[in-house]
Amino acid sequence: MAGPDLSAIIASLPATVPFVGPEVIERKTGIKLRARLGANESPFGPSPKVIAAIAEAAPDVWTYGDSENHELKEALARHLGTPMETIAIGEGIDGLLGLTCRLYLEPGDKVVTSLGAYPTFNYHVAAQGAELVKIPYDEKDRESLSGLLDTVLDVGPKIVYLANPDNPMGTWWSADEITHFIDAIPADTLIILDEAYGETAPASTLPPMALMRPNLLRYRTFSKAYGLAGMRIGYAIGTPHAIAGFDRIRNHFGVTKLSQIAAVTALADQDYLAQTLAAIAAGRDEIITRARGLGLKPIVSATNFVAIDCDADDTYATMVLTEMQARGVFIRKPAVPGLNRCIRMSVGTQKDIALACDVLEDIIRKISR
Template sequence: MGTRLPLTSVVRNLPEMVPFVGPETFERRQGRALRVRLGANESVFGISPVAAEAMSAAAAKAWMYNDPEAYDLTEALAQAHGVPQTHVQVGAGIDELLGLLVRVFADVGEPVVMSDGSYPTFAYHVVGHGARLVGVDYQNGHVDLAAMADRARTEQARLVYMANPDNPMGSWCAARQIEHFVDAVGEDCIVILDEAYADFAPTEAIVPVLPLRPNLVRTRTFSKAHGMAGARVGYLLADPSIVEILGRVRNQFGVNRIAQAGALASLSDAGFVHRVVESVTVGRQQLSALAERLGLSCLPSATNFVNIDVGDGERARQILQQLLERDIFVRMPSKPPGDRCIRVTIGHAEDHEILIDALAEILNGLPG
């Protein structure tokens, strides 16, 4: 049918945008495998052996539909956070949950506020549902909570998004600042607090779960410290009224049987997650030291990635392209101050060495 497809008015007016071009796409384009894969903030440290065993056992029962309520996993998450099960909703990664929240709280044409340049998949959901994206500039690489609150009130927004720690900046806000922000936007505005990187953050960055705030929705993931990015498991903590309404619109079989089994087992292996966090901390220090050897610095980070400051945006783009030509996959943020950086996921020591050697070679060939 081509251009005569009976599209909705929202879809007809969508810009051409892809939230995430995967490393596999680059491999297909170049016709060869990547040497170093440090651009998607995956965990190179893998998954818990306990989770791997549970997933293998669950695979034998893949002929059965999964539990649409993910009851066992939801109950375990509720116990882990000290809340009733009615406050927890599981989804196929944070991305699915973000899409549902936009669908529920942002009508066509309505404003949704976020930091300009923050997690692009959320922006993708907002635009895809026909809502109006309102971006607020970062302030020195940090989420500008005061400006976000002012803009939310001015726009009378019903939905605001922030990530803490932030992606792609790596910076973080103190819990007390976030609590003040949630109060400042008003009880009629839902605040999505994306805590995908919470396992790597300092204690003072994490808002206490209790007391629960009725307009705060917190999202967490098994993709980072748990190493289960390919399994697609995330969850949120929210008021029961929000969880109930999401239950009406969610994909009833969204989190598959194998993923549920793996997440439940990984949740029980706190020692593994602790070791991953320690490895990431060491890796951040190592990568920063290697960057300093080249006269470069890294922006402060409380995540499993660092932003290496290379001076300016054009230079960063050239470096990014030349690294890809050398089969090294990293990324760069789109907004200041991150747009003068290359964003590198923490990997193994040998990954870092390959990256830094290539970066040194590239820098020697660039003017200035």
């Protein structure tokens, strides 16, 4: 007996998951991972002040967190120089993207994104019964602003999604180019600008907070540079009108108390963030140097990972990935044409990078292209 019918849209969805986590890989393969460089986490960890604040607040977790995330919104408003009413807090960007799809999408609506861009966003779009239109990356492995714009003008989608800097390629556009793109998008199309990797990018990458448009929502997170992936906390920035929408459907007490405390404390320790950003930049350089030394073509990155063009086809890159995983190094690779010649390695500690690059070197030398 199958039980009551799922809704028609849900019944049509596959039972797949957007990403197979490293713990799941370990359980499936029985191989204990020695380096965790596949999820773009920050092994430099959260600030020691955050660790102390979590430990100190642990006895208080019997109370629900503040449903309005007031203290965090206040701190973000001050830090960013934008009113509290322009900020919504959620369970990571993943959670906020899911809410955004539910707010705006109806069955049959079109959504424009890049072929190979964020699978979790696509997963949330599918759950609304909306239709994805995917544009190839450009010849420089960037999300194609002109391709996205042309398609938006052509199909009139409800939403266009763009990550800047981009994941999985690590490429980016300047704030000026992004602003021109935003201004060219019609007012009835919502622009989702995913800035998850904003902190690790050159200063000229992020448009100023003053760039408020009724059809623009920007997304940021404490999961990457701030080293708080496991705390699930991110935020969206937009006009007060757009931001107020989240209150209609969000899980009001959904962000944990410790996550709110951790985020406030992390934001206050900008010295630690600067230190982390320097370590990430150094690690990026190290991966690029090592990869070039192997005759590979790493792609210059504004993020905390490096996409490495293996200078061959999907089969070859997949073989490299599989072999890395078999030797306990967790990395990922894009699956779609145009990008699937690459593997993607997150910036780890010096030890992690050395281990991963040694393994990579050994594999490259053994596999003939």
